[in-house]
Amino acid sequence: QGQLVESGGGLVQPGGSLTLSCAASGFTIADYAIGWFRQGTGKERDGISSIDSDGSTYYADSVKGRFTISRDIVKNTVYLQIHSLEPEDTANYYCAAHRSLAVVAGASPASPDYWGQGTQVTVSS
Numbered sequence: 403q404g405q406l407v408e409s410g411g412g413l414v415q416p417g418g419s420l421t422l423s424c425a426a427s428g429f430t431i432a433d434y435a436i437g438w439f440r441q442g443t444g445k446e447r448d449g450i451s452s453i454d455s456d457g458s459t460y461y462a463d464s465v466k467g468r469f470t471i472s473r474d475i476v477k478n479t480v481y482l483q484i485h486s487l488e489p490e491d492t493a494n495y496y497c498a499a500h501r502s503l504a505v506v507a508g509a510s511p512a513s514p515d516y517w518g519q520g521t522q523v524t525v526s527s
Contacts, residue, residue, distance in 0.1 A: 404428035404516045406497050411521030414487050422482040422521060424497030429516070431455075431473055431499070436480040437506025437514070438471065440493035440523075447496070449508025451482060460507050487525045494520040 410422040424436060437452035451471040452460045459471050470483040480497060498506050498514035505512045 404499065406499060406516050406518035408495060408497055408518040408521040411495060411523045413524045413526065415527050416488060416525055418487050418525070419483070419485045420487065420523060422484070422495055422497075422523070424480040424482070424518060426478045426480070426499065426516075429499070430475075431478050431480060432475050434499045434501055434515075435503040435506045436473065437498050437500075437503075437508070438480075438482045439496045439498060439508065440491075441496070441520075442490075442493040445493070449506065452503055452507045453480060454503045455501070458503075460503065484523070487523075489525045491523060492525050494522050496520045 405427045407425045435454045439447050439449050441447035450462045450465050451469050453471045468485050473480045497518045499516040500506050500514040504510040
């Protein structure tokens with residue numbers, strides 16, 4: 403059974419940076435597309451960035467230029483670097499895995515095979 407565990411969230415001042423981690427176990431990220439989602443209070447969960455099994459990446463327009471997704475296949479971990487944080491970035495950040503990029507990019511109604519439990523990012527002065 404596969405599992406995803408996020409970490410790296412916390413309280414950050416506006417303009418700051420964070421790196422979130424999504425550690426996978428029970429499956430190999432090289433065989434899956436991994437996506438990051440976020441959900442703010444009272445908002446829907448939105449796909450923001452994903453990386454396909456071939457390493458190609460996708461970013462939602464709202465985060466282009468500030469977010470960078472990457473992966474370390476040896477560590478079986480996907481990362482999300484976030485720069486120039488804004489209060490609007492405050493949310494619970496989740497990672498998810500599926501063999502289809504469309505699913506983890508939030509462009510398909512199908513559900514990911516695996517979800518993490520989330521890590522909270524709060525941007526406030």
